[in-house]
Each structure stands twice: as C-alpha cells, then as structure tokens.
Amino acid sequence: MATGVLRSFSAGAAVARAALAWIRRDPKAPALERTNFHGRTVTLAGGPALALGATTAAALGARDGRSAAAALTAGAVAGGVGFYDDVVGNRPEQKVFKGFAGHLGALREGMVTSGLVKIAGVGAGALVASALIGSERRGRLGRTADVLLGAGVIAGTANLVNLLDLRPGRAIKAAAVIGAPLALGKGGGIAAGTLGAASGVVAEDLGEEIMLGDAGANALGALLGVALISRTGPAGRAAALTVLASLTAASEKVSFTQVIQDTPWLRYLDELGRRPAQP
Numbered sequence: 001m002a003t004g005v006l007r008s009f010s011a012g013a014a015v016a017r018a019a020l021a022w023i024r025r026d027p028k029a030p031a032l033e034r035t036n037f038h039g040r041t042v043t044l045a046g047g048p049a050l051a052l053g054a055t056t057a058a059a060l061g062a063r064d065g066r067s068a069a070a071a072l073t074a075g076a077v078a079g080g081v082g083f084y085d086d087v088v089g090n091r092p093e094q095k096v097f098k099g100f101a102g103h104l105g106a107l108r109e110g111m112v113t114s115g116l117v118k119i120a121g122v123g124a125g126a127l128v129a130s131a132l133i134g135s136e137r138r139g140r141l142g143r144t145a146d147v148l149l150g151a152g153v154i155a156g157t158a159n160l161v162n163l164l165d166l167r168p169g170r171a172i173k174a175a176a177v178i179g180a181p182l183a184l185g186k187g188g189g190i191a192a193g194t195l196g197a198a199s200g201v202v203a204e205d206l207g208e209e210i211m212l213g214d215a216g217a218n219a220l221g222a223l224l225g226v227a228l229i230s231r232t233g234p235a236g237r238a239a240a241l242t243v244l245a246s247l248t249a250a251s252e253k254v255s256f257t258q259v260i261q262d263t264p265w266l267r268y269l270d271e272l273g274r275r276p277a278q279p
Helices: 002-025 046-061 065-088 099-108 114-133 140-164 170-182 189-206 213-229 234-251 256-262 264-271
Strands: 033-035 041-043
Touching (some): 046 213, 065 213, 140 170, 170 213, 170 264, 213 234
C-alpha cells in the first residue's frame, strides 16, 4: 500500500514538472505573465501544470473506477474553469466585479462574469464527482444527503485553498496540512497524487517564479475534497462542511493574511522557504 501511495506521489510530481516546463516554453506563454504582491513578474503557468499533474496522479491513485472518475471530473473541471477565470477575469471589464455578490450583481445586469462561470463550474463538477463516489446508505433521502454533503465539501475545499492563495507557497502548505492525513493508509492514492503534483511546483511558487492562480488552487482543493469524502461517511462530511463553511464566512469579516501576520507561529510557517522581499 505504501508503494502505491509513493507511486502516486511521484507520478504527480513528474507530470506537474513536465507540464510546467512545456507550458513555459509555449510561444503564447508571455500572455500568462502577471505582477505579484511584491511587484515581481510571475507566470500563471503553475496553475494548469499543477491541475494537470494532480488530476492525472489522483485518478491513477484512486482505489476504484468510480473514485478515479470523480477525481478526473473534480480536478479537470475546477482547473479548467479556474484557468478561464485567470485569463478572462484579467480583462478590465471583468475586474470591477468582486466576490459572489458582485458576480450576482453583474448577472442581474445581464452580464455573465468569468467569476460566475468559475463558481458554477466548480459547483457542478463537485456535484458530479460526489455522485460518482456515492453513498453506502440505502435510502434515497440518505444517499441524496450524502451526495450534497460531499459536493459541499469538494467545492468548499476548492474555495478555501483558493482563498489562501494570496502569498507564495501558502496554498500548497495549507494543502499539505489537509492532505497529509488523507494520504496515509488504504485509499491514500488520491491525496498522495495531489500532494505529489504540488511538490513538483512548490519551489517555483516559493521562489516567486509562478503563481497557482484559480486553476491551480481550485484543482488542488477540489481533489483534496474528493480524497476526504472518499474516506468519510455522513458524519465526517458534515463536520468537514461545517468547518469549511465557518472559515468561508469568517473570510468575509477578517483578513486571513492579517491573522497570519499577527500570529507569530503562523507567520513563521507562512514565510518558511519563501524568497525574501527586496529592500
């Protein structure tokens, strides 16, 4: 079993690194360049590279066909709509709409924003992935509740990791905390493959050469959500969703970055391995 988990981890790292090199060599790669919070030029190539590596390795590491299909669905959809938002959302007419309320406001005015496409896509992919994993309960009501809880966990984890992707390496570090326990023992291949892909790009992320963007962060979180629900029942899914909903609600009131900066041990972990700011 340990060999299978290690194989998934290694496959994720290898695919992510190969994809990153390929994307950065593409003639259209300069269109992915952005300016980060330090004013440095970075590339969004890390996002699709991570999404591709994590999705591929998670599917290969799944314990059965339904779990593999769930990983493929969640990772590909979250990465795809996230990349769409990364590219289209950078346009001036899209930048003015922020947050869920802003996207809904644009919809009322007859405009479908890239952010709304991302939100709907991640939610739909999460629902399909959760349905593929299914439920062990016999009653229709119980199965439906399990699928809805699972979809909430997948979408919520994707959103949480994306919310944390505001500083180099932060999203990957958070993913490691969430995913490490899920990569242990039977059924750990999905989480192991996902974390392996993250390990393949973490040096460039910390070094401020790349950024994950919505493509990488959403795919990373969604796949960890799939790993979580594939190993938990109704109680575990409900508990996870409660935590995710609470953190999401808290993010509307407080800045996670400010909390991290004000908490010494969190600040230390957050800055660990990161390239120092230029004077």
